[in-house]
Ligand SMILES: Cc1cc2nc3c(=O)[nH]c(=O)nc-3n(C[C@H](O)[C@H](O)[C@H](O)COP(=O)(O)OP(=O)(O)OC[C@H]3O[C@@H](n4cnc5c(N)ncnc54)[C@H](O)[C@@H]3O)c2cc1C
């Protein structure tokens with residue numbers, strides 16, 4: 463039996479970061495990953511990085527939208543992701559105190575895991591501490607004909623497909639649906655979004671949702687709200703989706719159907735019933751320092767049922783590192799206010815409270831809003847679409863911001879830093895930023911906050 467002080471199940475962002483730090487500090491580490499195509503986890507291989515690479519290439523570089531441009535982008539994606547995967551593997555596997563095992567993990571008890579390798583061989587691994595970092599997996603609605611349709615793909619398969627869909631139907635209306643609709647429409651596919659919810663992007667304030675709706679519609683995306691798929695029927699060259707929209711039965715034809723209806727914690731088949739670890743419908747139950755009900759087992763990242771973002775998973779690793787080798791002060795409370803980005807064109811980045819939430823909570827605030835077409839950088843980029851909006855409380859602290867602009871995903875980090883460090887909004891208002899940049903627009907945004 464192999465033994466290590468620290469055993470990691472899954473090569474996700476949290477696990478690999480923590481494994482690297484502990485092994486670098488001389489502690490023995492075994493990291494178990496089920497697939498040789500997943501070293502580095504979801505983000506690197508099938509999530510954030512390949513999707514943002516395609517998103518970026520769809521709106522850049524030489525060539526008209528269409529089959530050739532798309533195929534080249536997918537080939538570029540495959541090559542760059544392969545490089546990243548190798549780097550991720552070596553970063554951990556080359557450490558003296560770390561071992562990477564490529565096989566599927568199954569718990570026998572709180573300390574013992576059976577690893578089943580691809581050739582069918584099995585091995586037992588014992589860990590003094592065990593960290594579960596198995597991520598999440600796409601949820602598939604139980605619509606008749608959907609799971610068995612040969613035209614249905616999940617994001618990983620779509621991004622590997624070298625032929626651009628002609629008629630892409632996306633089921634869902636969240637992060638992935640909006641981003642993939644943008645990317646594939648920019649590559650030249652005709653995209654239809656079938657959204658069960660009557661409200662578009664209901665997790666945002668209405669103004670922001672309307673801005674994204676307009677940006678997608680301008681790309682030719684057909685957005686159908688209150689539209690539930692009731693059946694999928696395969697034909698020779700396409701599938702027909704029967705759709706109940708606002709009580710009316712309609713149909714849509716697609717050569718590719720992308721399922722983007724959320725992702726659920728990867729706990730099936732892990733053997734957690736053999737341990738003291740407890741779960742609920744969202745994932746593994748943890749306390750505010752990510753401890754499970756088994757004293758030697760922690761759960762990190764998507765598998766613990768929180769917000770599914772790589773930076774949350776990374777921060778989970780910090781909470782545990784602080785517990786094991788620091789002063790133990792770090793808790794999930796530090797993740798209460800984090801930025802989020804929907805990668806549309808331009809991207810929509812938000813943090814903290816939006817105006818609707820502040821109003822609903824009866825918070826007194828001052829607000830500034832500006833169109834980004836006021837910023838010279840948008841003319842360099844050739845994309846003047848969007849606006850920025852910020853809310854400040856009576857103590858001059860920023861309580862929320864919405865940035866719909868090119869590079870919003872970069873700018874939001876400056877606002878996040880100010881919020882986390884309780885800086886008055888005047889710090890950003892009076893900061894000298896390089897020119898010509900989008901960040902300098904934050905001077906103007908906060909200049910617009912009315913005096914008390
Ligand atoms: C298309 C897409 C785009 C995304 N874009 C973004 C983005 O732009 N920004 C962002 O912040 N987030 C994004 N996300 C979300 C982000 O990818 C996840 O939140 C993040 O990767 C979760 O990391 P994790 O640490 O929980 O584990 P993961 O990275 O999911 O790793 C889990 C690993 O465990 C392995 N595993 C599972 N079960 C077993 C087992 N029994 N034995 C051994 N190994 C096992 C899996 O193979 C996998 O490698 C995106 C997700 C998707 C799908």
Ligand SMILES: NC(=O)c1ccc[n+]([C@@H]2O[C@H](COP(=O)([O-])OP(=O)(O)OC[C@H]3O[C@@H](n4cnc5c(N)ncnc54)[C@H](O)[C@@H]3O)[C@@H](O)[C@H]2O)c1
Nearest residue numbers: 603634635636637638639658722723724725770771803804
């Ligand atoms: N930029 C980022 O940080 C980023 C990018 C992509 C994905 N992600 C993460 O990945 C996760 C998965 O993304 P996602 O877009 O699949 O999930 P999501 O939760 O953002 O959206 C799921 C959508 O599917 C709909 N839906 C759920 N069940 C349905 C059903 N049975 N029939 C029809 N519609 C249904 C929901 O109403 C919602 O519109 C998210 O939690 C997100 O945090 C993050």
